[in-house]
Amino acid sequence: xxxxxxxxxxxxxxxxxxxxxxxxxxxxxxxxxxxxxxxxxxxxxxxxxxxxxxxxxxxxxxxxxxxxxxxxxxxxxxxxxxxxxxxxxxxxxxxxxxxxxxxxxxxxxxxxxxxxxxxxxxxxxxxxxxxxxxxxxxxxxxxxxxxxxxxxxxxxxxxxxxxxxxxxxxxxxxxxxxxxxxxxxxxxxxxxxxxxxxxxxxxxxxxxxxxxxxxxxxxxxxxxxxxxxxxxxxxxxxxxxxxxxxxxxxxxxxxxxxxxxxxxxxxxxxxxxxxxxxxxxxxxxxxxxxxxxxxxxxxxxxxxxxxxxxxxxxxxxxxxxxxxxxxxxxxxxxxxxxxxxxxxxxxxxxxxxxxxxxxxxxxxxxxxxxxxxxxxxxxxxxxxxxxxxxxxxxxxxxxxxxxxxxxxxxxxxxxxxxxxxxxxxxxxxxxxxxxxxxxx
Amino acid sequence: xxxxxxxxxxxxxxxxxxxxxxxxxxxxxxxxxxxxxxxxxxxxxxxxxxxxxxxxxxxxxxxxxxxxxxxxxxxxxxxxxxxxxxxxxxxxxxxxxxxxxxxxxxxxxxxxxxxxxxxxxxxxxxxxxxxxxxxxxxxxxxxxxxxxxxxxxxxxxxxxxxxxxxxxxxxxxxxxxxxxxxxxxxxxxxxxxxxxxxxxxxxxxxxxxxxxxxxxxxxxxxxxxxxxxxxxxxxxx
Numbered sequence: 001x002x003x004x005x006x007x008x009x010x011x012x013x014x015x016x017x018x019x020x021x022x023x024x025x026x027x028x029x030x031x032x033x034x035x036x037x038x039x040x041x042x043x044x045x046x047x048x049x050x051x052x053x054x055x056x057x058x059x060x061x062x063x064x065x066x067x068x069x070x071x072x073x074x075x076x077x078x079x080x081x082x083x084x085x086x087x088x089x090x091x092x093x094x095x096x097x098x099x100x101x102x103x104x105x106x107x108x109x110x111x112x113x114x115x116x117x118x119x120x121x122x123x124x125x126x127x128x129x130x131x132x133x134x135x136x137x138x139x140x141x142x143x144x145x146x147x148x149x150x151x152x153x154x155x156x157x158x159x160x161x162x163x164x165x166x167x168x169x170x171x172x173x174x175x176x177x178x179x180x181x182x183x184x185x186x187x188x189x190x191x192x193x194x195x196x197x198x199x200x201x202x203x204x205x206x207x208x209x210x211x212x213x214x215x216x217x218x219x220x221x222x223x224x225x226x227x228x229x230x231x232x233x234x235x236x237x238x239x240x241x242x243x244x245x246x247x248x249x250x251x252x253x254x255x256x257x258x259x260x261x262x263x264x265x266x267x268x269x270x271x272x273x274x275x276x277x278x279x280x281x282x283x284x285x286x287x288x289x290x291x292x293x294x295x296x297x298x299x300x301x302x303x304x305x306x307x308x309x310x311x312x313x314x315x316x317x318x319x320x321x322x323x324x325x326x327x328x329x330x331x332x333x334x335x336x337x338x339x340x341x342x343x344x345x346x347x348x349x350x351x352x353x354x355x356x357x358x359x360x361x362x363x364x365x366x367x368x369x370x371x372x373x374x375x376x377x378x379x380x381x382x383x384x385x386x387x388x389x390x391x392x393x394x395x396x397x398x399x400x401x402x403x404x405x406x407x408x409x410x411x412x413x414x415x416x417x418x419x420x421x422x423x424x425x426x427x428x429x430x431x432x433x434x435x436x437x438x439x440x
Numbered sequence: 441x442x443x444x445x446x447x448x449x450x451x452x453x454x455x456x457x458x459x460x461x462x463x464x465x466x467x468x469x470x471x472x473x474x475x476x477x478x479x480x481x482x483x484x485x486x487x488x489x490x491x492x493x494x495x496x497x498x499x500x501x502x503x504x505x506x507x508x509x510x511x512x513x514x515x516x517x518x519x520x521x522x523x524x525x526x527x528x529x530x531x532x533x534x535x536x537x538x539x540x541x542x543x544x545x546x547x548x549x550x551x552x553x554x555x556x557x558x559x560x561x562x563x564x565x566x567x568x569x570x571x572x573x574x575x576x577x578x579x580x581x582x583x584x585x586x587x588x589x590x591x592x593x594x595x596x597x598x599x600x601x602x603x604x605x606x607x608x609x610x611x612x613x614x615x616x617x618x619x620x621x622x623x624x625x626x627x628x629x630x631x632x633x634x635x636x637x638x639x640x641x642x643x644x645x646x647x648x649x650x651x652x653x654x655x656x657x658x659x660x661x662x663x664x665x666x667x668x669x670x671x672x673x674x675x676x677x
Contacts, residue, residue, distance in 0.1 A: 294543060297532075301540050304529035311489070311523050313515030313544050313591070419533045419569065 020067040027062035031055050096414065100371050107277055111270045118269055125273045125341065127381045129334055132280040134361040134373035135287055136330030141359065142368035143291065144323035145303025147204040150211025151358050153191075154184040154328040156218065156350035158335025163231040163345055164224070173237035173340050177333065184332025185325040187214075192324035196317055199306075211355050218347040230346025236268060237275060237340050244268035272341050279337060283330050284370055290326070292420045299323050300368075300420075364405060366412025375413050379405070441500075442467045442595055442627050443488075448497035450487045457483040459651040460497065465595065465629055470621050472630040472638040472659070474672060475648035481631045482524060484648070485599055489514050489521070502594060516544045520593035524600045524631075526584040530573030534564055537572045537583055541590030549592060556624075557586040560616070578609030585616065595627050596620070602634045610634065614641050635672035639663045647672075 036055040039046045107124070114120040133155060140148045161180035165171040171179075195206050218225045225231070236244060239255055246263045248254035255271070256263040290296045298319045301309050309316055339345045361380055365372030383401055387394035409415065443465040450458040457480050465471045473481050487494050488501075490511045499507045506514055515521070520541070529537050538557065542550060558565040561582045567575060572583055581601055588596060598617065602610040614637045620626040632638035639645050639659045647655035647668060655667060662668050 297536060297539060298543065300532060300536075301529050304531055305527050308523060308527035308529065309540075310491075310511055311515065311521045311527070312540050312587075313512050315512045417531055417571075419536060421533075421535055421539065 016067055016070050019070055020063050023066035024059050024063035027059050028055070031058045096371055096418075103371070103374055104281075111273055115266060115270065118266065121266075121269050121273050123381070123385055125269075125276055127377050128273070128276040128280050129338060129341075130358065130361055130377040130381055131374050132276065132283050132334045132337075133331060133358045134365065134377055135280065135283045135370065136327050136334065137358050137362050138327075138365075138368060138370070138373055139287055139290075139299070139330070140323050140327035141362050143296065143303065144299040144320065145367075146320065146323060147200065147207070148324075148327070149204045149208035149352075149355055149359065150191075150214075151207075151327070151331055152350045152352070152355040153211040153214035154187060154331035155335040155338065155354070156214050156347075157184045157187050157328075158332030159339040159345045159349075160218065160225060160231070160335075161332070162336040162339045163234050166234055167231060172235065173336065177336050180336045181329045181332045184335065185329040188324040188326075188328025189321050191328075192321045196320055208352070208355075211350075211352060215347050215350050218350070225347070228346060228348070230344055230348070232344040234339050234343050234345065236343065237272070237337075239271060244271060276337055276341075279333060283333070287330075288370060295319070295322060297420055360402075364402070364412055366409075366415040368417055369412065369414040372412055372414035379413075441465075442469075442502060443629065444498075444500040445484075445488075446498045446500070448484075448487060448494045448499060450483055450492045451495050452483070452492055457492070457651050458487060458494075461648075461651070461653055463646060463653070465627060467627055468621070468625055469644060470617065470628040470630060470642045472632055472642035472645045473648055474632055474635040474638055474645060474662075474668075476671075477633070479648040480651040481648055482599060483651070485521070485597055485629075485631055488519065488597070515591070518592075518594035519597060520588035520591050520595075521597040522581075522584045522588045522599060522601060524603065526577075526580045528572045528575075528580050528583050528587070530571065532572060533569055534572050534575070534583060535568045537587050538564070538590050541587035543591075545591045553590050553592060557589055560589075560619070561586055578605050578612065581605060581609065581613055582616070585613075589620075593626075595629060598628060598630045600631060600633060602632065602637065610637065614638075617641055635668065636663075639668075 032055065035058045036051055038049055038051055040049050107128075110124055111121055133151070136154075137148065137151045140146050140151070158180040161183045162171075162173065162176040165176045165179065191207065191210050195203055198206060219228055221227070238244070242253060242255040242258050244256075244267050245254045246256075248257065254263070255261075255267055261267070291300075298309070298314055299322075301312070301314070302316065302319050302323075306316060309319070338349070342349075357380060361373055361376040364380065365374070365376035379401065383398050384394060387397045390397055405413065441464060443463070445461055445463040448458055448461045448463075449456070461480075461484060463471070463473070463484070473484060475481050483492070486492065488499060488506075490506075490509065494507050497507070498505060501514075501517060501519065504517070506517065509517070529540060532540075538554060542553070545553070563579055564583060564586055567579070572580065575583060585598075585601070601613050601617070605613065617628060617630065618641050621628055630638055630642060639662050642659040645657065645659050645662045646653050647662065655662065655665065657665070663673075
């Protein structure tokens with residue numbers, strides 16, 4: 001299909017026409033079985049009917065759509081090509097920073113604007129869980145370059161650690177949080193150790209298997225995990241010991257009574273929202289800081305070239321394990337929050353689809369980009385939600401969006417990498433040291 | 441004596457890649473290893489780093505036996521390598537690449553070291569904020585050398601530094617090697633296919649064939665030796 005190529009410059013109308021005709025032809029081929037033929041139930045027997053009118057419309061729309069799309073893309077590209085190429089080299093992160101702060105502002109203001117709309121806040125909370133998971137997985141996949149298809153396992157370990165600590169020992173959310181993080185990190189190291197020598201596809205297969213092992217154990221080890229029935233009535237987190245309940249236990253205060261407010265179910269929803277926002281932001285700050293430390297640079301160097309890392313004297317084993325452990329720990333934290341928010345967990349929530357979604361968020365966002373993860377999580381969680389009106393065409397729409405993003409932004413929404421150290425800073429350091437007589 | 445390899449054998453699975461090699465490098469020398477493809481030049485360098493480890497024989501560096509020391513600890517003892525094919529970190533900036541070289545160096549030396557590297561390769565200072573993958577091949581080779589120097593090595597290993605470079609850069613790279621040695625007193629072990637250039641810059645050289653050293657001598661001697669001329673110089677390039 002050599003005619004359907006991405007043009008770099010403007011094309012003649014004849015070329016556009018030919019290009020669109022090709023697309024229409026492909027649409028016709030695809031459309032005959034998908035649109036042109038349909039089965040109808042006539043008196044209990046299935047008969048095939050033709051819908052050539054509909055097929056005609058389908059092909060016509062494809063033709064016109066491609067024609068217009070091509071034209072618009074040529075315009076956009078023409079404008080882009082007119083800009084000097086130098087501007088791209090010296091990319092200022094100002095635009096990205098602005099978007100980052102705008103997103104942060106919007107997420108803080110969101111519960112105030114929608115304080116009565118439970119659906120909006122619930123959805124936003126879900127987005128934030130995925131953002132946090134994306135940031136966690138970003139350490140492993142985006143920074144260290146280790147393809148992990150079983151990330152959901154650590155999410156599950158975190159969630160089950162809290163659920164079990166509560167049901168056996170009555171631990172609260174805040175007590176269980178650090179323990180669950182440590183537990184997930186331990187599992188990260190356990191997984192990391194045997195697969196130190198694997199890379200790429202092989203690594204992906206083994207991590208995929210690990211994710212499934214954890215889920216299958218949770219399903220089958222009924223004495224520990226209550227099997228497929230899951231664990232219920234997990235308590236919600238409290239605010240400094242103040243629960244969000246209508247009728248607090250005798251002699252204690254609830255959030256509403258302590259602040260003299262009328263009880264409202266929304267308090268808890270909003271509290272959960274802000275809690276995950278804070279957890280996610282802490283994750284972000286933590287990961288951004290790590291990235292600028294030697295360990296973060298070692299992760300990135302590992303992604304770039306493992307052999308060169310060894311030549312630099314790095315202990316590649318430790319670098320890999322630290323990436324697995326820290327990524328897993330962050331996943332574990334998110335798991336604890338998930339368990340506390342749902343109040344009920346079962347192995348159903350930790351299937352491969354979850355791992356795939358989180359990985360898609362990291363890849364779609366642009367590997368290693370923190371803001372990219374936020375944008376990708378928004379797209380991947382909101383699209384299926386917004387698409388609810390389209391009922392069975394929902395996934396089709398979702399797929400189309402994914403394809404479009406990959407066509408336009410093959411390396412993710414925000415692919416440019418932020419350097420961990422800037423020239424002016426280094427020079428300033430240099431000058432300072434020279435002033436102090438730091439000569440050798 | 442900076443480095444002494446004594447009867448070193450090394451294997452890749454069934455392949456007997458080094459068959460009892462003796463190599464000595466004195467402080468302040470440039471020593472080169474030349475030989476055809478598959479002669480074992482790169483294996484010898486890898487064995488220094490313990491991958492593949494010497495199956496018999498002894499490697500002594502700076503008075504200490506490093507035959508059984510784990511790979512990542514060897515470079516921390518003061519051996520830096522400029523790997524074959526440069527192996528810079530392409531998506532990281534030039535500055536970050538140089539920082540990777542200092543992973544286990546004393547931070548107090550950082551400013552002095554980076555000044556030294558920038559003075560030697562002004563292009564790296566100019567491009568400090570640029571992604572290393574966007575540099576030309578010759579510039580990448582300079583970056584790889586600069587990165588190795590950032591760890592203040594006692595011994596610098598260069599594995600095929602002229603590989604895949606334009607002739608003008610090849611000349612420059614050998615000039616740099618000589619400068620490193622004369623001006624900074626760096627001890628260098630150089631593995632090269634480009635025998636002509638390597639022997640001219642080196643004090644001494646070894647010729648490796650099928651995992652064995654078949655000839656050794658000063659650079660001048662080897663350049664003049666009929667065997668070397670026939671096998672590696674005439675018609676070789």
